[in-house]
Amino acid sequence: MAKPPSKPTSPRPVRRTGQPSSEGTATTSMKASTRSTLIGAMFLMATSAIGPGFITQTTTFTVQLGAAFAFAIAASILVDIALQLNVWRVIGVSGRRAQELGNLVAPGLGWVMAGLLFVGGLVFNIGNVSGSGLGTDAMLGLDPKLGGALSALIAIGIFLSKRAGLAVDRIVFVLGALMIVLTTYIAITSGPPVGQALKNVVLPEQVSFLAITTLIGGTIGGYIVYAGAHRLLDSGVSGPEHLKDITRGSVTGILITGVMRVVLFLAIFGVVAGGAKLDPANPAASAFEQAAGEVGLRVFGIVLWAAAITSVIGASYTTVSFITSRTRTSDRVRTGLVVAFIVVTTLLFLVIGTAPTTLLVFAGAFNGLLLPVGIGVLLWVAWRRKDLLNGYHYPAWLLGIGGLAWLLTIYLAVRSVRPVIDLFG
Template structure:
């Protein structure tokens, strides 16, 4: 649950929320609400199908059509690597904000080494679970404190959540892609399978866990939005080079900068862990020895770090692009999930799939298709 939530709450999540709050103001509340509802519909189906079948998404894809799982693996791993470059750069920015002036490349390298050490430990699995839970709670509590400090106009937010003054399709697509797109869609479900919580007897527990994970992500999105909106509504101008950091500094001075650094680093390092772990589950099967999987995770983190150091991409542009890209590949994997739910009861161990959940999933799937098509031109312009 927390692996999925903290994988979604990455540096791109914070960068996107800040940029879109500055652009849309209170109207961003509507985009958040829509994305949360779509996220719940998607994750309910993804977790239910994968959890009940006991198969990872790539294994389920190959069981549905020969080679389909590996096609999905390529898409997810490529998207995961793009995201991970942004995640690793985010750890550097977080350390820089905490310590003041340290070269982000140094902070990113040290953070990557810490993540590698985690996966080299014998108790990597349990340790991973404890770390993501702790850091997830830290992020939410500290951001909520900043939100209270900025005192945003909550009434205006509530009105715009159901009657927005403007609607931006690319923003909604990017939010969906950033919270349930690409590897993030499968992070929690794959961890659930590895923990052994599978089969028809666990269907209800699996469904509840998926909703809780989305709620955790939604709470973080809302408190971060309120914190940033309080600053924007006061008339303060955010620094375009690092808008999120400047918002926290406006809210709480120099200490706000340190708080931002802690939150940004925690979001980035947990996303490095989530992206690397989940991407490697698409390159392996459940029969792959745990030691081999952990070594592949280490290699994935190391490669992402090297690419970041070599490419030196502008973090804001790269992170927003990664979220939108994952939103575009989302419908492909979700198609497999819905097909199995509808036609392949044999892969669900005889489980009778709830029709209402399938209908909700199809509606969400159609919406992701439409949003993906609408965002193509906007994504091209954003990257250029």
């Protein structure tokens, strides 16, 4: 029996050496997109932490503690990493925002978290807009109110741009890198005794628990701890398959903040160790000026402005992410709410000049309360609500160090409430 004629086969496409296949190109493009998103999320978290308050805290403790402040910085970074690892992992693997997880743990709990964060974010954003105005004053000699208003318009323009997500990622990366480079220049100019600082990392001359807890609250307090993780979710990076990216992003974001803290500390420490007296009205600006003269003052203006406007972006984006839904809120509505948030905080700044001390104390208390509540919710999900983790087995060691760090956040909350009690006592 004769065999039926075989079907003609289509010739396989010949790919030249060095020419990528369409599958390879798509995979490379996807990896590049994920990498860009991850960098943006890391710098959004880092620059949200590096605000006007960050600069003030670092300067104050450097003057008070000198070389011993190096130990407080190192200790706070380790605690920050322990907490950030857990926060990013639970949010990233579950694919849900922090307040959504809160509502799944206990009905209404997520809205309590959102309310606390909104109040703190609103007041602190007045301070961020104020800081951008002071930055333009030191940088260009502009009236602080005019500079603050112009900076707010720039932030609004970024969110209204056609590809707002990409614009945010790039702006926070560029300004974050600029802050680190310029502050490193001042640190080199001021000539700090680096050996003395390194020695104090291991053998501190004194240990200030106040400095450590203040740095932790300033680095991951309030909205800051959620900024990068929520940005990853909005970019579609979530689920156990992205665990490596989530872990790398959480640690690197803290390390970026730590690098900025270290170079700022060294810049101020070099001036202080040289015996110079800083102007108590604006010690950070005074230190930069004494380190590099008129150029130093302008550099300080650029650093303060960059720190303030990136914090405006981070605070506005993250606060709105707590009062909207990732799946049910349209991009248009979300953008409108972000713009409204910036407009309201800017108008309040223009009316009152800056956030009054009483309001800042209240905002600090709200942020202090949110930290243990939010961390507690996420650790509970990791421990008892594995059904929300998409089949991921949460490591016991990570849960353990997260639990220890969570106990410290409770102490932070007690510290943040005490000033309010004193205020009305």
